[in-house]
Amino acid sequence: MPKPASERLVDTAQICAEFGTHKSRISTWYNDRENSGFPDARPGEGRKRLWAHDDVAAFFAGREASRPAHKMPADFHTADQGELLTTTEVSRLLNLSPSTIYWWLKNLPGYFPAPDETIAGMKWRRSTIAAWVTSRPGKGRRTGSASKAAPLPAVAADGPDDELLGTKEAAALLGYKSLASFSSALYQGNLPELKETDADRPGPRGTNVKLWTRARIQRQAQARGTSTTPTAPSGSPDELLGAEEAAAILGYSSAASLTGALNRGRLPELEEPDELIAQPGGRGRPQRTWKRARLEHLANQRASS
Numbered sequence: 001m002p003k004p005a006s007e008r009l010v011d012t013a014q015i016c017a018e019f020g021t022h023k024s025r026i027s028t029w030y031n032d033r034e035n036s037g038f039p040d041a042r043p044g045e046g047r048k049r050l051w052a053h054d055d056v057a058a059f060f061a062g063r064e065a066s067r068p069a070h071k072m073p074a075d076f077h078t079a080d081q082g083e084l085l086t087t088t089e090v091s092r093l094l095n096l097s098p099s100t101i102y103w104w105l106k107n108l109p110g111y112f113p114a115p116d117e118t119i120a121g122m123k124w125r126r127s128t129i130a131a132w133v134t135s136r137p138g139k140g141r142r143t144g145s146a147s148k149a150a151p152l153p154a155v156a157a158d159g160p161d162d163e164l165l166g167t168k169e170a171a172a173l174l175g176y177k178s179l180a181s182f183s184s185a186l187y188q189g190n191l192p193e194l195k196e197t198d199a200d201r202p203g204p205r206g207t208n209v210k211l212w213t214r215a216r217i218q219r220q221a222q223a224r225g226t227s228t229t230p231t232a233p234s235g236s237p238d239e240l241l242g243a244e245e246a247a248a249i250l251g252y253s254s255a256a257s258l259t260g261a262l263n264r265g266r267l268p269e270l271e272e273p274d275e276l277i278a279q280p281g282g283r284g285r286p287q288r289t290w291k292r293a294r295l296e297h298l299a300n301q302r303a304s305s
Contacts, residue, residue, distance in 0.1 A: 008053040009042060015051070019060050019097045029059075037185075053099075058183070061103040072133060081127035084117060090124055094133075107183050152179065161215035164199055170217050193220035237293035240275055249295045250302065269298050 012023050029038035030049070039055035072093065091098045104112040113132050115122035152172040155165070165173070171182035174191070185191055199211040243255035250267075252258040261267050273288035 009050040010053050010056060011048060011050055015056055018099060019056070020095075039189075055189070057099045057103045058107070060097065061100045061107070076126075077130055079126060081125065081130065083126045084123040085126060085129065087122050090129055093129065108179065111179075152176070159214050161213060161218075163214040164211040165214055165217060166209055166211055170194065170212060173217050174221055191220055193217075193223060235292070237291065239292040240289040241292055241295060242287050242289050246270070246290055246295050249292075249299050251299070267298075270294075 010018070012026050015021065015026060016023060026038075029036040030041070032038075033040065038059055039051055041049040041051055076093070085093070087098050087101055090096075091101055094101075101112060105114070113124065113128050116125045116128055117123040153168055155169045155172045157173070167182065167186075168179055171179050174182065176182040176185070186194060189195070193216055194212055197210045198213045198216060201209045201211060241249070243258050247253070247255050247258035250258065252261065258267075262270060265271075270290060274291045274294065275289050
């Protein structure tokens, strides 16, 4: 199958050399890629696996964003803070690959600091990198830092279909815990409905901010089994209830008992759920839910039969 001329493919050895990992770890991640998020290999000839470099860079960028901060050299904060460092020098200091820094700058605006100079390549002052290490967003921030990763915004579940929403709003509606995990999924091709944007607007450092209509995001949400519909008030007929609550209403001893009855075909009335709710982070099977009114009606039927 011919590959796009612009797509760079890398094998296991090249990944190890660029991202500082081991063949055994790549094998483990690949075999458990449904949970690890490691990208699928491209179709190729023979047994040698090849991956799109952009997909691999997205995977490692997502991992690095949540890893504990790398311990800096003892003299890092006492050295000349005005010294300009190249991408290679910064990546060595942070124990990263240059590709990870490039990916952060391109796909996670605001996560990694913009270069202080761009003449003859990107360069950062030592003080800029020191400030980022001290207040690094996410789980990798240094112990004692008061800085925290910015939370995703609260986004109304309903709104005009043609309303344009950005990456943070899309991540929130699709049930992701962070912008990094959403971006990783997007660039690995796990969100096909969002492959094409509906609009773009200028962003920082000459980048474009991706925008999608609410309708497009809702289509992707339905494909993932993520609910973007308004939540009904507790106790109302339209309240969505999971297996545990359904079991209690129908007289089952546990959610597992209810699920077993469903799987054995003993509850044909509930074979089709009213809605599927994605698990946190989008992993695992979506949770089946049913409206309270439907469950109570079935309970009354069972009691009178």
